[in-house]
Amino acid sequence: MLTILFDGIAYGMLLFVLSVGLCVTLGLMNFINLAHGAFAMAGGYLTVVMMNWYGISFYWCLPAAFIVSAVLGVVLERTLYSRLYDKTHLDQVLFSIGLIFIATAAVDYVMGASQQIINLPAELNGRFEFLGASIGVYRLFVIIICGLLTVLLQYVIGRTRFGSRLRASVDDRRVARGLGIDVTGIFALTFAVGSGLAGLGGALGASILSMDPTFPLKYMIYFLIVISVGGTTTITGPFFASILLGIADVAGKYFVPSIGGFIIYSIMVLVLIFKPEGLFTRSTRR
Amino acid sequence: MSAVTSENLRPIGTPSEQLVAAARWRWFEFLFWGIAILCGLSMFAPMLGFNVPIIPSKMMLMSEILILGLLALSIDLCLGYAGLVTLGQGAFFGIGAYTAGLLAKHGAGVAPLSDPILGLLAAGLVAGFVGFATSFLVLRGSDLTRLMVTLGVALIVEELVNKLKDITGGSDGLQGVMSSPILGIWEFDLFGKTAFWYTLIVVFVCFWFCRRLVNSSYGYSLRAIKGNALRARAIGVPVNARLIQVYTLAAAIAGIAGGLLAQTTQFASPDMVAFHRSADSLLMVIFGGAGYLYGGLIGSVVFRIMQDFLSNITPQYWLFWVGVVLVLLVLFVRNGIIGLLSAAVSRSKGAGK
Amino acid sequence: MTTVLETRGLCKKFGGITATDNVTFKLPAGARHALIGPNGAGKTTFVNQLSGVLLPTSGSIFLNGQDVTEWTVRARSRAGLARTFQINQLFADLTPLQSIIIAINERENAARSWFLPFGTRKDLVAEAVELAESLNLGDVLDERVGSLAYGKQRLLEIAIALAAKPTVLLLDEPAAGVPESERDQILNVVAALPASVSLVLIEHDMDLVFRFAKTISVLVNGALFVEGTAEEIAKDPRVRQVYLGEEEISHG
Numbered sequence: 001m002l003t004i005l006f007d008g009i010a011y012g013m014l015l016f017v018l019s020v021g022l023c024v025t026l027g028l029m030n031f032i033n034l035a036h037g038a039f040a041m042a043g044g045y046l047t048v049v050m051m052n053w054y055g056i057s058f059y060w061c062l063p064a065a066f067i068v069s070a071v072l073g074v075v076l077e078r079t080l081y082s083r084l085y086d087k088t089h090l091d092q093v094l095f096s097i098g099l100i101f102i103a104t105a106a107v108d109y110v111m112g113a114s115q116q117i118i119n120l121p122a123e124l125n126g127r128f129e130f131l132g133a134s135i136g137v138y139r140l141f142v143i144i145i146c147g148l149l150t151v152l153l154q155y156v157i158g159r160t161r162f163g164s165r166l167r168a169s170v171d172d173r174r175v176a177r178g179l180g181i182d183v184t185g186i187f188a189l190t191f192a193v194g195s196g197l198a199g200l201g202g203a204l205g206a207s208i209l210s211m212d213p214t215f216p217l218k219y220m221i222y223f224l225i226v227i228s229v230g231g232t233t234t235i236t237g238p239f240f241a242s243i244l245l246g247i248a249d250v251a252g253k254y255f256v257p258s259i260g261g262f263i264i265y266s267i268m269v270l271v272l273i274f275k276p277e278g279l280f281t282r283s284t285r286r
Numbered sequence: 287m288s289a290v291t292s293e294n295l296r297p298i299g300t301p302s303e304q305l306v307a308a309a310r311w312r313w314f315e316f317l318f319w320g321i322a323i324l325c326g327l328s329m330f331a332p333m334l335g336f337n338v339p340i341i342p343s344k345m346m347l348m349s350e351i352l353i354l355g356l357l358a359l360s361i362d363l364c365l366g367y368a369g370l371v372t373l374g375q376g377a378f379f380g381i382g383a384y385t386a387g388l389l390a391k392h393g394a395g396v397a398p399l400s401d402p403i404l405g406l407l408a409a410g411l412v413a414g415f416v417g418f419a420t421s422f423l424v425l426r427g428s429d430l431t432r433l434m435v436t437l438g439v440a441l442i443v444e445e446l447v448n449k450l451k452d453i454t455g456g457s458d459g460l461q462g463v464m465s466s467p468i469l470g471i472w473e474f475d476l477f478g479k480t481a482f483w484y485t486l487i488v489v490f491v492c493f494w495f496c497r498r499l500v501n502s503s504y505g506y507s508l509r510a511i512k513g514n515a516l517r518a519r520a521i522g523v524p525v526n527a528r529l530i531q532v533y534t535l536a537a538a539i540a541g542i543a544g545g546l547l548a549q550t551t552q553f554a555s556p557d558m559v560a561f562h563r564s565a566d567s568l569l570m571v572i573f574g575g576a577g578y579l580y581g582g583l584i585g586s587v588v589f590r591i592m593q594d595f596l597s598n599i600t601p602q603y604w605l606f607w608v609g610v611v612l613v614l615l616v617l618f619v620r621n622g623i624i625g626l627l628s629a630a631v632s633r634s635k636g637a638g639k
Numbered sequence: 640m641t642t643v644l645e646t647r648g649l650c651k652k653f654g655g656i657t658a659t660d661n662v663t664f665k666l667p668a669g670a671r672h673a674l675i676g677p678n679g680a681g682k683t684t685f686v687n688q689l690s691g692v693l694l695p696t697s698g699s700i701f702l703n704g705q706d707v708t709e710w711t712v713r714a715r716s717r718a719g720l721a722r723t724f725q726i727n728q729l730f731a732d733l734t735p736l737q738s739i740i741i742a743i744n745e746r747e748n749a750a751r752s753w754f755l756p757f758g759t760r761k762d763l764v765a766e767a768v769e770l771a772e773s774l775n776l777g778d779v780l781d782e783r784v785g786s787l788a789y790g791k792q793r794l795l796e797i798a799i800a801l802a803a804k805p806t807v808l809l810l811d812e813p814a815a816g817v818p819e820s821e822r823d824q825i826l827n828v829v830a831a832l833p834a835s836v837s838l839v840l841i842e843h844d845m846d847l848v849f850r851f852a853k854t855i856s857v858l859v860n861g862a863l864f865v866e867g868t869a870e871e872i873a874k875d876p877r878v879r880q881v882y883l884g885e886e887e888i889s890h891g
Contacts, residue, residue, distance in 0.1 A: 032430055083617060090371050091431040091616045094572060097565060098612030104608030185297040217561070221441060224434050262445045272431050273423055301768050301780065307760025310832070501820060503744045503760075505751040506733075510741045513730030520690065520717040521742040521803055523750070 003134045010139035012246020013146035014208065016218065018201035019226040020153065021073075023192015027170045027232030032092050035099035036198055036223055037068045037216030043199025044211040045107060048116040058121050062145075062203050069199020074192040082184075082192070082279050100216045108213040115212040119206050142204055149197070153235060164190055166190060170233065222249075225268045262264055309472055309501035312550040313593050316499060318580065322352070322486055330427025330439045345478035346550075353547045358407040358570040358582025359496060360539035365568075366577030367500050368532045369512030371429045373564050374436030375540050377443040380559025382409035386448065387460045387554035406488065406545045413541020414534050416443075421533040425526050437564070444559045457550045459555030474550070481550035488546055492539055497579055499535075507580060508532060569608065575622030584623055641668045642701075644807050645719070647768045650699035651861075658684040659695065660787045660862035666807065666837055673840045673852035673869075676775075677881060681861035682841045683725060687694070688827045689839075690722045696732055703806065717746075721805035723796040731785030733773045735776050735795050739767040739786060742802035754784050767802065774828055790821030794828060801836075808832070811841045826850065844884070849873065857881070 022036040043065035050064065052057040084092050122140045157163040168181045169176040177183050202211070209219070222245065230241030245264065252263050316565055322324055334461075357379050364370040386405040393400040415597070422433045441630050447454050467473045474480050475559040499505050510518045511525050548554040557563070566589070576583025619626060644666040645656040651659035658681045666672055669794050676682055687701060687726045699708040705733040707715050730738050743763045744750040758764050771780055779787055784795065793813060798810055827852060829865055832838060842848045848855065848869075855872040857864040865872065872878055 080613075080617075089433065090365075092372070093433055094569070094612055095616040098609040098616065101605045101609030101612065103609075105603065105609065109606070220308075221437070224437070228431075228434055262442060262449070265438050265441045265445065269423065269442070271434055272435050272438070273426070274598070300761070300764070302758050302761045302764040304781075305736075305764060306756045308758075309756035401842075499753050500755050502753045503741075503750045503755070503757050506737060506741050506757045507744065507750040509733060510730050510738070513732055515726050517724070517728035517730065517799070519712040520716055520722055520724075521799055522713050522745040523741070524713055557885070 002131065004254055005247060006135055007139060008247030009243060010136075010142045010146075010246070011103075011208070012070045013143055013150070014201055014205050014244035015222060015226060015246055016242035017146050017149055018200075018205070019223040019242065020235055020238055021191070021197050022223050023227055023230060023232050023234065023238040024166075024170070025187070025191055025194055026227060027167070028173070028183075030191060031081070032096070032222075033081065033084055033091055033217060034093055034220050035103065036096075036194075038100060038103040039073055039195040039198040039210070039218045040070055040202035040219065041103060041107065041215040043202030043206060044206040044215065045068045045111060045202075046199070048111075048118055048207045049209065051118050052116075058118070058124075062200060063259050065203035066196040066200040070192040070204070071147070071198030072199075073152035073195025074188055076189055077191040079180060079274035080254075100220070103216060106281055111213070113213055115210045116206070120207055134135065138207070142208070146166040149200075157235060159172075162186070221265075225264060228268050228272050235286050236263075289491070292345040293315040315580075318583070319490065326482050326486060329477075329482070344378075345482045347590070347594060349478055349482045349550050350547070351586050351639065352482075352485045352489045352583075353543050353550070353589060354418060354570060354587035355525050355583040356543040357540050357567045358494055358574070359493060359579060359584030359585050360536040360543065361567055361571045362576055362579060362582045363496055363500070363532060363536045363539070365571060366509045366579075366581065367505060367512060369515075369638030370423070370529060370533060371378070371432050372436040372450065372533075372536075373433045373568060374438075374443075375536070375567055376559050376561070376563030377440040378417055378540035379539040379544035379547075379563060379567070380447060380554075380556075382413040382462065382555040383548040383558045384454060384544075385409040385412040385541065386545030387463045387548035388453070390463045390465050390549060390552075391460065393623070395490075401470070402465055402468050402484070402549050403551060403590065405465075408495060409545025410538040410542040413544065415535020417541075418530065418534040421537075425529060427478070434478065437561070440559065440564050444556060447559050454554075454556075457556055459553055459557075460548075461553075463552045465481045465552055474552075478550065485546055485550060489541065492542060493579065504528075505557030518572060522543060544606050569612065571622075572609070573622050575624035577621070578624045581622055581624050588623065641701055642666065643668050645701040645838070646689070646724060646881050647699050647701070649685070649688060649700065650696045651681075651688060651693060651753060652684055652696045652879050658861050660860065661690065661698070662858075662861075662863050664856065664863065666839060668806075668837055669834050670738075670837045670839070671851060671853045672838065673842055673848045673855045675842055675845075675848055675855060676858035676864070678843075680858040683811060683860055684720065684861070685858065686811055686839075686841055689809060716803055716805075719804075720809070721800040721803045721807070722809035723800050723811055723813060725815055727792050727796060729784050729792060729795060729799070731783070732817075733772055733784055734765055735784060735787070735791075735798070736780040738795065739771055739802045740764060742799050743767055746803050758770035770798055770802060773831075774801075775824055780792075788821070790824060793817055793825055797825075797828060807837045807839070809839045811840065812843060813840070814842075814844060814847055827887075834885060 018040050019036070021039075022033060026032055046068055047058070047061040050061045051058060052189060084095055120138055124141055127134050127136050129135070165176070165181050168179070169181060169186055176226050178277055197221055202215075205211075209215070225245055226238050226241045229245070230238035232238075248264055248267070288369060357375060361502065362377075363373060364372050386402075386409040389405045389408055390400060390402070420439050423439065424432050441559070448457055450456075465474050468484055472480050472484070502507070507518070507523050508528060510521075510523055511528060513530050515525050544558060547558065569583035570589045571582045572585070573589055574581030593604055594609070596607060615622065642665045646662055646664045647664040648658065648746075649659055649664075660681075662685065669833065674682055674685070675753070684693065688695045691707075691710060691714075699706055702706065702715060702718050702720055705716065705718065710718070712871060730741075733741075736834070740758065740763060741750070743766060747763060749760055749763060768777075768780065771777055771839060776791065776794055776798060776799060779791055784792065789807070797813060810829065814822055817825060826847060827837075829840070840848065840851060854866070854868055854870050855867045857872065857878055864881065865878060867875070
């Protein structure tokens with residue numbers, strides 16, 4: 001029981017790191033980038049290549065995944081995405097589905113369709129008993145890393161000058177622009193960090209989530225659930241949504257495997273109907 | 287579209303006659319359906335001693351193209367006319383497929399029950415009912431919530447199909463679908479000849495119905511909703527009721543399309559409700575151009591032929607090129623193939639003046 | 640004189656802000672009434688409640704004697720309340736003629752017809768053409784609305800609203816943003832509207848208000864500040880103060 005809770009939290013935190021970039025970019029530019037998962041896949045596959053082909057340590061892969069995905073993100077943002085901010089949501093969705101297809105096909109072509117497996121460092125394998133729960137060392141590692149990232153994000157957004165500009169821009173882009181805030185620059189940076197975090201999440205999740213070419217499509221729906229439940233005005237919303245989703249998904253698959261995804265999809269639809277702004281949003285708006 | 291066509295028309299007759307003339311059949315429409323009929327007639331070529339190498343063996347493929355075109359048409363009705371975006375039309379397609387498939391499977395031999403036409407009506411009714419029941423979900427919210435809600439509904443249906451193994455056969459698909467002769471007269475044959483004519487007629491009837499609808503006063507009120515829902519409400523258009531109606535109708539048509547596929551292939555599988563089904567059909571509309579009715583039909587022809595061609599090389603390439611085309615379409619082309627063509631036509635006309 | 644539109648104790652609160660503050664207001668039949676007030680006085684919020692876009696927090700609205708407080712936008716429109724929008728709300732991809740016919744169709748319950756082509760009813764099309772011509776839209780009947788000149792779009796706003804044959808028409812800043820050269824056209828159209836339509840003009844522009852309105856209400860901070868005939872309001876020192884103060888700021 002506790003084990004499930006623990007695994008669920010680990011999974012949820014991973015989902016948060018994967019999806020937080022998408023939430024912030026959606027809130028900031030009202031831009032829906034369904035291809036967000038492709039950046040996670042980039043991070044995941046980079047880890048696979050670095051470890052399995054070149055034998056580089058897993059610990060080096062994590063920052064590398066972050067940096068490479070972030071660079072990839074900022075390049076795509078400046079060259080392609082920035083042309084789409086004025087287009088409709090439908091166009092944005094189609095465009096990003098197109099990117100997903102390209103990424104999926106490209107990865108399939110280079111790496112093959114099968115699921116990739118990495119061997120984690122020995123010290124991260126194994127389990128130990130704690131308060132009656134069987135705790136996986138690697139999952140604890142994931143929780144610690146993701147927890148640190150969350151605290152860091154919360155600090156950056158809540159306490160720094162950049163964070164206050166970011167919040168102002170999310171609240172009202174036009175006013176922020178009027179106040180002389182460089183919204184475009186902030187957005188590019190946010191997009192890069194969000195993509196980088198997704199890449200890092202992909203690297204961390206390479207051994208837990210199944211890393212194959214369909215990854216962006218498979219996890220797209222999880223990201224959408226996080227957005228719809230967590231909203232896009234804060235990062236605590238997506239955080240709790242991710243944890244909840246992680247626990248619900250792990251528990252659901254364990255206790256009632258027969259209904260599988262049914263529950264979480266239904267929750268998403270219900271939340272969208274009754275609270276289109278998200279479940280964990282500040283209700284100060286309007 | 288109407289603005290473009292009324293520009294092309296020389297102002298003859300009263301304004302009323304001009305408006306009605308906009309709904310008249312054009313030469314390219316006759317051309318389109320003429321080609322479709324010719325494709326069907328080509329099956330007789332070998333009997334007459336002609337050798338048309340490709341077409342007769344592609345009967346099944348051509349039926350499938352028409353069916354996908356009908357599914358795309360149902361999306362166009364929502365997207366191109368009422369401005370309702372949907373990423374879950376595959377759900378209704380699948381519901382129709384399973385309805386018709388189950389009816390054919392369990393009703394086999396029971397004379398009126400097993401008739402394919404009745405099966406199609408049932409497919410349309412059941413899918414339409416589910417469409418009606420879920421239409422309330424798409425009334426509120428932005429395009430983004432609509433995309434997510436319709437996607438969510440489609441995913442739920444997909445889960446249901448996969449999990450209700452006793453009824454649907456789960457991931458193996460629905461086995462043992464036996465289609466009875468149409469009206470007790472025309473048997474389905476191995477080469478898909480009957481299937482093709484049957485499909486062509488059903489698709490044409492549905493298309494004709496939609497064509498009348500979108501060119502009617504009702505259809506123009508839908509365009510008004512797409513154009514500006516706030517203003518439409520202010521002039522007394524019952525926006526929500528119209529959206530429910532059109533969404534329900536589109537679901538029913540998607541259901542009929544699914545029913546057709548199940549009957550002509552004698553099979554129904556979770557693949558028919560899968561996400562890619564919804565995404566592909568939306569892509570076909572975008573490929574062809576939304577808001578023309580023909581967009582989905584032309585889109586499905588191009589899409590499916592390309593798919594057939596490229597998948598023979600490698601399946602991955604196919605997905606890759608779909609992605610590339612999508613990205614380019616969004617960035618550079620408005621209104622798909624038809625948009626490109628009509629822009630080219632008006633440009634050449636402008637040059638001729 | 641009969642009252643066509645009435646509000647009783649209308650209040651609208653957004654969070655802690657009171658946008659409409661206990662407004663009790665009567666509009667007699669055939670009125671040429673202007674609703675004025677400085678920026679942010681809550682004019683558009685008030686109109687949005689009248690037309691049903693917003694629901695009031697408390698209070699009630701009567702249209703031709705019926706309580707329409709809870710009615711939808713559409714129901715009010717069918718009961719004879721039409722409006723134009725401060726920011727154009729048009730069907731960009733249709734033509735002016737089509738736009739007007741769509742509105743007439745709804746009025747005549749002809750929009751349920753799904754079989755006959757749009758424009759089959761000759762009488763309705765003729766009515767639409769006539770209406771368009773009376774509003775100086777005769778030369779652009781078949782052009783795309785989205786590519787019309789701004790002044791023409793403002794006229795079309797009024798034409799579409801009139802197509803419903805309303806008893807009450809709310810004009811929300813009809814001349815806002817219209818270049819000087821096209822302004823007179825709109826003023827003339829508004830001045831020529833039939834007496835059977837009771838008009839409420841929401842305006843900022845005092846020239847337009849005094850040329851057009853017989854009676855005026857001044858809204859300040861969401862509350863009715865003063866009501867009276869145009870002459871009374873023109874002389875009222877309090878109104879001058881409210882307005883001149885505001886003018887000085889906006890012109891300074």
